[in-house]
Amino acid sequence: MKKIAILTSGGDAPGMNAAIRAVVRTAIYHHLDVVGVIRGYNGLIQGDMKPMDLASVSDIIHRGGTILYSARSKEFKTEEGQKKAVQQLKNAGVDGLVVIGGDGSFRGAQKLSQLGIKTIGIPGTIDNDISCTDYTIGFDTVVNTVLDAISKIRDTSSSHERTNIIEVMGRNCGDIALYAGLAGGAEAIIVPEKGFDIEAVCKKILQGKARGKRHSIVLLAEGEGNAYDVGKHIQQKTGIETRATILGYIQRGGSPSAFDRILASKMGSMAVELLLDDKTSRVICIRNNHYVDIDIDEALSMKKQFNDNFYELSQILSI
């Protein structure tokens, strides 16, 4: 192994830069050359790569986004696109590739491994929807961003005695809503994994009101509905005034938390070590506080486990 490449792909996530820094610095420590691929798989197909030295990753550990830019590449899903990408890597003399991204990005990494490029995946997405790892890079930061928003919305919700619905990202995964809702003391958490039972949610809000609660917060995962529709339903059923907030892309930005920076640093460094050991087709995960690597096929075939325990806890604590 003499030269490796690194790319970020899919939705960006806070901590991606810390992972890029760790890959570059660990590689240089081990006397490898490193190139950064610009704009994910789109850039790879076009051969858009730049050499990375120690200074190229200075002053980025605290920055959200990705200095390598990101994309969701349609072309790379085609066989032709994949072959072009392999050729570009060969032309550039690259022996190994580190891909930071989500499930879709790992499918790309799987293809490249099958086509003979040594590839390692690092889970980077705010959604925390990658089954093989307890946490993805960016998740802890987004939970804190949402928590900050909940605290602010709580102020006005209480002043006006309203029910406020807060819609968060996560695609089909309810983890952002669950963790932020639990930490923020939400009265109800609506996630795809559990479905939306309007009767149960309204009953809870009304019971709370009867006991003297003057307002409530409902956390809604984007995969289970739209905050405005849910707000209208709740208002019709309870007679309580509702307001809706869709947090949107504010969730994807911001300085990564200490947890995400450490996760990213360790995973980035491990990815290089795996390539140095001539490993390919592996995904790095954190499980029960241990860093491990597993086969990419296995990683992609696993089913995400929802944290029922935290969901039940949130139900108990919001009676």
Ligand code: F6P
């Ligand atoms: O996967 C991260 C994510 O932010 C999801 O939570 C969201 O549904 C999606 O990306 C938005 O994607 P885009 O940036 O393509 O609009």
